[in-house]
Amino acid sequence: MNSSGQSTHPSLREESLQHEDPMLLGPWEIGVHPPGLTYRIPAISLPYGSRVWLSGDNGAGKTVFLERVLLPRLAAMGRQVFLVAQDLLLQAHVMAAVLASRGQRAPRCLDDLVMAWCAPARPNSILLLDEADRHLSPRTIHQLLELPLAFVVAVSHQGRPCTTTHCFTICRHETLVHLEIGP
Amino acid sequence: MKGTAKLLLLSSLVVLYFGLGVVGPWYADVPFQGSIAALCVLLRLQTSGWRGLRTDLAFLLPFLCTLVAMGALLDAFAMANRTDWTEDALCKALVFPNSFWSIQLAVGALRLTDLVALPRGVRRFFILTHALVSKSRPLIERLWWLVCHDPSLQTGPWIIRSGRRLTVLLAAALIAVYHETEATVRVYDARMALLEENPS
Amino acid sequence: MNSRILTLTLTVVVALVTLFVRIPLPSRGYFNVGDAAVIFAGLVLGGASPKHPLLWGALAGGLGSAAADILSGFALFAPLTLAAKGLEGALAAAAAKHTAALRWIWAAVASSAMVIVYFVGEALWPSIGLQGALAELLPNLLQAAGGTLIGVTAFGLVERTGWLRDDDTAAR
Numbered sequence: 001m002n003s004s005g006q007s008t009h010p011s012l013r014e015e016s017l018q019h020e021d022p023m024l025l026g027p028w029e030i031g032v033h034p035p036g037l038t039y040r041i042p043a044i045s046l047p048y049g050s051r052v053w054l055s056g057d058n059g060a061g062k063t064v065f066l067e068r069v070l071l072p073r074l075a076a077m078g079r080q081v082f083l084v085a086q087d088l089l090l091q092a093h094v095m096a097a098v099l100a101s102r103g104q105r106a107p108r109c110l111d112d113l114v115m116a117w118c119a120p121a122r123p124n125s126i127l128l129l130d131e132a133d134r135h136l137s138p139r140t141i142h143q144l145l146e147l148p149l150a151f152v153v154a155v156s157h158q159g160r161p162c163t164t165t166h167c168f169t170i171c172r173h174e175t176l177v178h179l180e181i182g183p
Numbered sequence: 184m185k186g187t188a189k190l191l192l193l194s195s196l197v198v199l200y201f202g203l204g205v206v207g208p209w210y211a212d213v214p215f216q217g218s219i220a221a222l223c224v225l226l227r228l229q230t231s232g233w234r235g236l237r238t239d240l241a242f243l244l245p246f247l248c249t250l251v252a253m254g255a256l257l258d259a260f261a262m263a264n265r266t267d268w269t270e271d272a273l274c275k276a277l278v279f280p281n282s283f284w285s286i287q288l289a290v291g292a293l294r295l296t297d298l299v300a301l302p303r304g305v306r307r308f309f310i311l312t313h314a315l316v317s318k319s320r321p322l323i324e325r326l327w328w329l330v331c332h333d334p335s336l337q338t339g340p341w342i343i344r345s346g347r348r349l350t351v352l353l354a355a356a357l358i359a360v361y362h363e364t365e366a367t368v369r370v371y372d373a374r375m376a377l378l379e380e381n382p383s
Numbered sequence: 384m385n386s387r388i389l390t391l392t393l394t395v396v397v398a399l400v401t402l403f404v405r406i407p408l409p410s411r412g413y414f415n416v417g418d419a420a421v422i423f424a425g426l427v428l429g430g431a432s433p434k435h436p437l438l439w440g441a442l443a444g445g446l447g448s449a450a451a452d453i454l455s456g457f458a459l460f461a462p463l464t465l466a467a468k469g470l471e472g473a474l475a476a477a478a479a480k481h482t483a484a485l486r487w488i489w490a491a492v493a494s495s496a497m498v499i500v501y502f503v504g505e506a507l508w509p510s511i512g513l514q515g516a517l518a519e520l521l522p523n524l525l526q527a528a529g530g531t532l533i534g535v536t537a538f539g540l541v542e543r544t545g546w547l548r549d550d551d552t553a554a555r
Contacts, residue, residue, distance in 0.1 A: 201459060205458075206459060279456045282458055283455060283456030286453055286456070311391060316398060316399065346532065346536075349416060350536045350537040351537075353419065353423050354544065357423075358541075358544075361389065364395070365388055368388060
């Protein structure tokens with residue numbers, strides 16, 4: 001499966017896009033224990049600069065997909081992955097400490113904190129947003145999607161963010177989880 | 184059984200085991216330690232089921248394996264001119280789970296109502312600490328996961344990376360657990376005030 | 384900042400971090416990263432508690448580490464741990480208000496005091512003795528050095544977040 005014909009993110013500079021690799025995923029069949037789910041991911045090639053909206057029912061396994069399937073595989077490919085987790089209020093403490101270790105004082109506002117934490121991201125970095133719109137303002141979500149990064153994958157229940165270029169849906173049938181194109 | 188009697192019985196059983204099996208004459212008595220281990224496993228199965236036992240083993244086994252491996256290593260180098268390190272390690276590998284289970288079973292058998300007889304301050308400390316440890320354990324595990332996957336803490340040699348991660352974990356854990364403590368203390372005080380108003 | 388709540392928080396943090404990484408030692412003890420938490424707890428309480436910081440530091444370090452011993456099957460060590468880590472926590476609390484360089488020295492003194500208390504306690508212990516105490520000396524020294532390094536650095540991070548000075552920062 002090749003998700004072709006999708007537009008590249010407009011805010012990215014043309015010269016950096018030309019020599020950046022696409023993100024190749026799958027085909028994978030991965031068991032995740034616990035919670036005892038098997039993920040069947042088809043072969044997917046996403047062009048550099050893709051902004052992906054990932055949807056699915058509650059309990060379909062989107063967070064497990066991001067944290068236990070996608071993140072470790074992207075990290076193993078040598079990618080720098082920034083995950084804004086669903087429990088962002090807890091992660092904020094880690095972000096504040098990380099900023100302190102970089103010699104910065106953590107901003108009070110959660111939106112500014114996340115932006116400051118993401119600041120060292122490089123053009124080949126990947127950002128995963130797991131329902132970040134529950135805690136962050138639409139403006140910050142827009143800014144995060146606009147960052148000059150290789151790929152951004154956003155899970156959201158509040159509809160497709162307008163700047164996304166691709167849509168995937170996580171579908172679960174008992175313990176088998178599929179990744180399908182389109183909402 | 185009344186709270187005070189239960190507290191006394193449980194503490195006596197634990198003290199008895201430690202007196203005989205850990206510091207006492209039956210430390211290296213394999214049949215005794217084996218029987219205690221079997222009894223603990225049965226009780227653990229009864230109270231927490233297979234899931235509880237699996238969690239315990241996941242906690243114990245890595246430690247026991249390291250313990251035995253270290254014993255063998257020290258034997259190989261004849262450390263301190265001794266050749267009984269493996270034997271000693273195997274003995275500890277039996278005593279350690281027993282000590283662990285005896286405490287876990289005793290703590291697990293205690294209910295909130297059993298602590299009523301304790302002095303007010305001690306009771307408050309025990310209840311709050313017990314609640315906080317069980318609430319904060321998953322919190323710290325989750326923080327550790329987030330720290331380990333933070334892209335800013337992925338570089339450098341293993342020892343430096345681990346050290347940096349631990350510093351971030353400590354700082355993040357302090358702030359996260361402090362909020363949890365504040366909330367737990369608030370709930371505890373509110374419940375106690377309610378109980379004092381309506382003792383029935 | 385409420386000193387009692389902060390002490391309870393740090394007691395729990397010390398206990399849980401001590402249980403986190405454990406490597407058995409030749410005698411009857413185990414290597415852990417709890418010392419980092421004890422030094423950290425002492426420094427935080429020393430920096431934040433206006434009254435009796437040494438007492439709070441001793442309580443958090445001693446009780447947290449002793450609780451970890453009890454919960455992890457080393458209950459026998461709990462009294463010795465209470466004394467050793469309590470002293471370490473109290474001395475670390477005394478380090479908090481000093482300048483950066485002096486803070487490192489104080490923290491190193493606190494860790495060394497822990498090593499000395501363990502060494503004397505184990506040497507006098509009938510089933511461990513001098514030989515066992517000597518075998519644990521090097522791992523304990525390494526634990527103390529690592530604990531000082533991590534604990535003081537972690538305290539620096541908390542200071543930089545501004546959390547100790549301003550509760551609102553943490554109450555995001």
